[in-house]
Amino acid sequence: VPAPRTVGIVGAGGWGTALACVLSHHGNRVLLWSHSPQTAEVISVQRENLAYLPGVVVPDAVEITTDLAALAESSVIVIATPTQRIRASISSVPPSLFRDAIVVNCSKGIEITTGGRISQVVQEVWGVDSQRYAVLSGPSHAEEVGHGLPTAVVAASDDTGVARMVQALFMTPFFRVYSSIDVVGVELAGALKNVIALSAGIVDGAGLGDNLKAALITRGLAEMSAIGEAMGANPKTFMGLSGLGDLIATCGSRHSRNRFVGEQIGRGRTLESVESEMKMIAEGVSTTRAAHALATNLSVEAPIIHEVYRILFEGKDTMTATRDLMQRAMKEE
Amino acid sequence: VPAPRTVGIVGAGGWGTALACVLSHHGNRVLLWSHSPQTAEVISVQRENLAYLPGVVVPDAVEITTDLAALAESSVIVIATPTQRIRASISSVPPSLFRDAIVVNCSKGIEITTGGRISQVVQEVWGVDSQRYAVLSGPSHAEEVGHGLPTAVVAASDDTGVARMVQALFMTPFFRVYSSIDVVGVELAGALKNVIALSAGIVDGAGLGDNLKAALITRGLAEMSAIGEAMGANPKTFMGLSGLGDLIATCGSRHSRNRFVGEQIGRGRTLESVESEMKMIAEGVSTTRAAHALATNLSVEAPIIHEVYRILFEGKDTMTATRDLMQRAMKEE
Numbered sequence: 001v002p003a004p005r006t007v008g009i010v011g012a013g014g015w016g017t018a019l020a021c022v023l024s025h026h027g028n029r030v031l032l033w034s035h036s037p038q039t040a041e042v043i044s045v046q047r048e049n050l051a052y053l054p055g056v057v058v059p060d061a062v063e064i065t066t067d068l069a070a071l072a073e074s075s076v077i078v079i080a081t082p083t084q085r086i087r088a089s090i091s092s093v094p095p096s097l098f099r100d101a102i103v104v105n106c107s108k109g110i111e112i113t114t115g116g117r118i119s120q121v122v123q124e125v126w127g128v129d130s131q132r133y134a135v136l137s138g139p140s141h142a143e144e145v146g147h148g149l150p151t152a153v154v155a156a157s158d159d160t161g162v163a164r165m166v167q168a169l170f171m172t173p174f175f176r177v178y179s180s181i182d183v184v185g186v187e188l189a190g191a192l193k194n195v196i197a198l199s200a201g202i203v204d205g206a207g208l209g210d211n212l213k214a215a216l217i218t219r220g221l222a223e224m225s226a227i228g229e230a231m232g233a234n235p236k237t238f239m240g241l242s243g244l245g246d247l248i249a250t251c252g253s254r255h256s257r258n259r260f261v262g263e264q265i266g267r268g269r270t271l272e273s274v275e276s277e278m279k280m281i282a283e284g285v286s287t288t289r290a291a292h293a294l295a296t297n298l299s300v301e302a303p304i305i306h307e308v309y310r311i312l313f314e315g316k317d318t319m320t321a322t323r324d325l326m327q328r329a330m331k332e333e
Numbered sequence: 334v335p336a337p338r339t340v341g342i343v344g345a346g347g348w349g350t351a352l353a354c355v356l357s358h359h360g361n362r363v364l365l366w367s368h369s370p371q372t373a374e375v376i377s378v379q380r381e382n383l384a385y386l387p388g389v390v391v392p393d394a395v396e397i398t399t400d401l402a403a404l405a406e407s408s409v410i411v412i413a414t415p416t417q418r419i420r421a422s423i424s425s426v427p428p429s430l431f432r433d434a435i436v437v438n439c440s441k442g443i444e445i446t447t448g449g450r451i452s453q454v455v456q457e458v459w460g461v462d463s464q465r466y467a468v469l470s471g472p473s474h475a476e477e478v479g480h481g482l483p484t485a486v487v488a489a490s491d492d493t494g495v496a497r498m499v500q501a502l503f504m505t506p507f508f509r510v511y512s513s514i515d516v517v518g519v520e521l522a523g524a525l526k527n528v529i530a531l532s533a534g535i536v537d538g539a540g541l542g543d544n545l546k547a548a549l550i551t552r553g554l555a556e557m558s559a560i561g562e563a564m565g566a567n568p569k570t571f572m573g574l575s576g577l578g579d580l581i582a583t584c585g586s587r588h589s590r591n592r593f594v595g596e597q598i599g600r601g602r603t604l605e606s607v608e609s610e611m612k613m614i615a616e617g618v619s620t621t622r623a624a625h626a627l628a629t630n631l632s633v634e635a636p637i638i639h640e641v642y643r644i645l646f647e648g649k650d651t652m653t654a655t656r657d658l659m660q661r662a663m664k665e666e
Binding site for chain 1: 500507548578665
């Protein structure tokens with residue numbers, strides 16, 4: 001058990017709140033930042049995040065704040081805010097405030113405006129180099145983590161010592177952490193899996209069956225892995241918790257926004273019509289654009305990702321896309 | 334499109350009947366053998382396998398027989414009978430009858446009495462060497478295949494030419510076949526996945542959540558792959574359709590006997606009590622014994638397989654097994 005630390009968490013949604021519970025386990029002091037005074041007030045007084053993680057007691061060791069600068073005394077900063085808001089959130093304080101802290105990103109996805117991974121965003125805004133950065137990812141529905149159900153994830157850093165420190169910091173009897181040195185792989189896996197989750201949702205919506213869904217997940221994971229390898233990731237990472245594990249949890253979840261968007265499109269609706277009635281955009285929609293471009297530019301064979309792109313953005317019919325996938329030339333596995 | 338052939342199928346259950354429909358696609362003549370005169374009569378007269386594949390029309394090109402020797406004119410023999418009955422079924426005719434035929438095994442599992450793979454059983458009984466043998470496997474619920482829903486599988490043979498011939502023979506617009514040369518990997522993957530499906534069922538039954546289930550499938554697949562590699566298989570095979578693909582389809586299926594047995598045990602019942610009320614034994618129960626022994630003898634680290642073994646056969650409590658898995662030493666992924 002490591003010595004207690006002060007840990008700051010940026011973002012008090014379901015995931016940030018669940019991680020606050022995990023991190024308070026070994027006697028750590030946890031500072032949880034919310035952009036919303038109302039959320040901060042509710043958690044602080046009721047010891048429960050009623051809006052985003054109902055039913056979970058927030059331990060007394062967790063202090064709530066709406067002042068991001070109050071996190072300056074933390075030796076570890078955890079990022080758990082929606083991916084597209086990370087830049088705006090962390091830009092509100094000067095980089096000097098967190099000069100010596102280790103930054104652990106727990107959000108998934110690619111920044112739409114720049115196409116960057118979160119490590120790149122944190123580097124640009126706060127000057128956090130790879131020796132101070134880690135990413136934590138894996139199959140981890142926040143409600144289950146909050147309720148203490150067993151969960152296993154992976155923590156990756158270019159610096160083995162940092163990866164091990166983060167592993168020890170988050171590890172509890174219910175939250176198991178594996179370490180890794182493949183930051184690029186873990187970050188890409190967490191983003192790209194949403195494209196394959198969209199394809200699984202499309203199959204569900206179109207009633208095309210469990211055989212096809214299982215085949216798309218399998219071959220889709222191979223496409224994710226090939227893109228990752230072309231970008232310098234270790235392909236084995238995609239077979240681990242941040243790739244396969246998270247993909248299975250997402251494709252099996254009734255709560256996944258990406259699977260839901262796919263399901264609606266599989267039923268014959270257009271992307272515009274589905275998105276018009278959603279409060280939050282599904283990460284996977286923009287990731288599909290990025291993945292389509294990446295595979296093309298890197299000359300990686302990715303027929304599933306390309307068909308998802310054509311269905312979402314070029315109005316291609318699901319049945320035609322399926323037929324085109326099924327009738328490609330005979331291949332070795 | 335290959336030239337039409339005469340193909341014999343051993344076994345007229347749901348899978349054998351669905352494969353008869355697939356194989357009749359390119360003008361092949363299909364001889365479908367059933368051990369049951371009643372089943373043969375129903376299929377022959379009604380053109381439908383009412384008991385095992387209701388709602389699917391059996392094409393006229395499929396001829397039904399109860400005389401296994403009538404399959405002698407086939408250039409390809411497909412085995413689609415329950416694994417534990419293969420030896421008895423094929424022993425009823427002299428090996429000389431199928432001296433020149435290619436044998437394609439489409440059943441999954443390990444023979445309980447000998448611990449052998451099906452290629453070994455077919456070699457022993459019919460003298461079929463590896464140059465005349467192929468195995469076809471992947472996520473393929475028979476009902477979906479019978480109804481023409483898109484399905485992708487892998488066909489493996491030591492002989493590349495045989496693998497390609499089998500690939501072309503089975504390929505239709507709805508049934509996509511990849512080729513492989515890893516017979517050991519495809520056979521082991523199809524058997525071992527049932528142990529992990531049991532673990533997924535246990536998690537469901539005990540209400541331990543989707544995070545743990547996704548983690549067990551991910552790490553369980555790594556255990557399957559490690560055992561396979563120690564036995565000469567290509568670990569990549571386990572990431573393909575016969576490994577990961579079939580595992581996903583099995584773990585997501587309400588119909589899987591293995592997942593069902595796991596679920597009942599997760600609810601606190603004993604194996605004896607669950608098995609006493611099932612008509613057919615779940616393959617995965619005996620495969621768990623075999624996998625436990627294999628991992629031990631080969632010194633392969635396989636904590637999930639060992640915990641499934643302890644739960645099934647040593648009465649270990651599910652919660653204790655989960656705690657023991659979660660609290661192992663910190664690892665790299």
